[in-house]
Amino acid sequence: MNPFKTNIAEAVHALVDAVPAGKLEALLEVPPNPAMGDYSMPCFKLSKVLRKAPAAIAGELAAALADKPPAGFSRVEAVNGYLNFRLDPAALAETVIRSVREAGGRYGASGVGEGKTVVIDYSSPNIAKPFHVGHLRSTVIGQALANIHRFLGFRVIGVNHLGDWGTQFGKQIVAYKKWGDRDEVEKLGVRELVRLYVKFHQEAEAHPELEDEARAEFVKLERGDPEAKRLWQWFVDISLRQFNKIYDLLGVRFDYHLGESFYIDRSRDVVKELQDKGLLAEDEGALIVRLDEWNMPPALIIKKDGATLYHTRDIAAALYRKETYRFDKCIYVTDYAQNLHFAQWFKVIELMGYDWAGQLVHVPFGRVSLEGEGFSTRKGNAVWLEDVLEQAIEKTLAIINEKNPGLENKEEVARQVGVGAVIFNDLSASRIKDVVFSWETALNFDGETGPYVQYTHARACSVLRRAAETFGDGGDGGFDPALLAEEEARALLKDMLAFPEKVHQAMEKLEPSIVSRHLIDLAQSFNRFYHEHPIVVEDDALRKARLALVSAAASVLKTGLALIGLAAPEKI
Ligand code: ARG
Secondary structure (H helix, E strand, O other): OOHHHHHHHHHHHHHOOOOOHHHHHHHOEOOOOHHHOOEEEEHHHOHHHHOOOHHHHHHHHHHHHOOOOOOOEEEEEEEOOEEEEEEOHHHHHHHHHHHHHHHOOOOOOOOOOOOOEEEEEOOOOEOOOOOOHHHHHHHHHHHHHHHHHHHOOOEEEEEEOOEOOOOHHHHHHHHHHHHOOHHHHHHHOHHHHHHHHHHHHHHHHHOOHHHHHHHHHHHHHHOOOHHHHHHHHHHHHHHHHHHHHHHHHHOOOOOEEOOHHHHHHHHHHHHHHHHHOOOEEEEOOEEEEOOHHHOOOOEEEEOOOOOEOHHHHHHHHHHHHHHHHOOOEEEEEEEHHHHHHHHHHHHHHHHOOOHHHHHEEEEEEOOEEEOOOOOOOOEOOEOOHHHHHHHHHHHHHHHHHHHOOOOOOHHHHHHHHHHHHHHHHHHOOOOOOOEEEOHHHHOOOOOOOHHHHHHHHHHHHHHHHHHHHHHOOOOOOOOOHHHOOOHHHHHHHHHHHHHHHHHHHHHHHOOOHHHHHHHHHHHHHHHHHHHHOOOOOOOHHHHHHHHHHHHHHHHHHHHHHHHOOOOOOOOO
């Protein structure tokens, strides 16, 4: 993936054929102090095989490589048992810029996933409930994982596993019939449905018989009663209308919207199969799978009243997906509060004898909390996500109006940057960490934010435009790579060189923040170069070399932003 590392590994392997080149390449590290070199090989890891002290190994290898360093390197040195390699600046510039150009917007893409299918279950909000910040995080992480896997050649199937079934629909129907108004629901959508649902719970405290009515309505629904079905379908449509607005704003697309209700009949088959395989036990009228042996509470399969449960439908969905999509991996993106739920039913799949149980992967993420007073629409604990996004767009528009009032396409750019701020905020730290949302941090154009990366990309585009206007060249012609030897240019080039590896790691670790963190590094390196070295200079050769670097950097920033779901406007 990194041609320079491969060159080191091959050169060293030619001297120590006892260790395969692949192993040697995997040993390479980046020294903490760049003055030591660009890569280093810790030789203590070789002492066992070679039966020599690390310092002796490093010394001998350095001596052997001194006159003929690996291709692309200018210096090899032994320091304290490490073998350090320094890149030749011209080779670095020439290789990186050429690869970025040749890839034409797909720098970092690969075919490692070819022939493999990954199902990603993400977003999955609940019908007639608020789409909350936890669902946003699932959406953003899931979409980034989908993009990254596609980029690496996997066949990706994105599924929105809508929470569209359960006893709460009995309550919703009762509440609507008693206190609801068709026009209000049409007008206010999910907000009105939630209001009715909350009212149901308030009323039920004084009138517990409402609970029985709700159960009766749900039974009707499960039996396919036309009126109950019609109301339910209407709630689904109303909710989807609202969810789709959010997906449009975020630029998110699914291959399938298949809610839990899709799996009801299949859930019955699951119950039968569990029974046949002797896995079901009865517990006070309910059916469960005991998991004591694995130190987990039992998985609930069928309730006392015969209704299927969240576990049952997840098991049915997994069997359906395996059969239909023949996945090699099926990924579930949810809050870590569901760790136990997934551990339980993954175990059930294993107990059912399916050898692919290990292909089911839960990708948990931390909680999102909100800070400051910007969120005026708090309703209980719910925050209306469309409000958050709309506020982000509005605030961004205000910033643009202040800093760049003449910008064409202002509204669209405000949407791209405002939404980008919210998305990036969710991806800025490793997913398992809890995140705090603060307007000030998320929209800060100088902080480690989405807008900062977008702004850096736009800055690069503006340099290229200026060069084209003044000199007629735009960064894609011939150039002398030896002119890109300054420390700042090298640092930027090295970040670009590392980009494909970062994308690959993000896929392996199911961690999109590896890409977002790297984009911050790239943007910072770019800005350091930009502040240190004038680009659109009179000197033809120098200008062309610098423009080649700027153009390649802009391309990598844009590719990276797209992978995590952000647009890259050319002017901000
Ligand atoms: N609807 C669930 C929730 O809001 C998330 C569903 C996740 N996917 C799954 N297959 N269980 O908590």
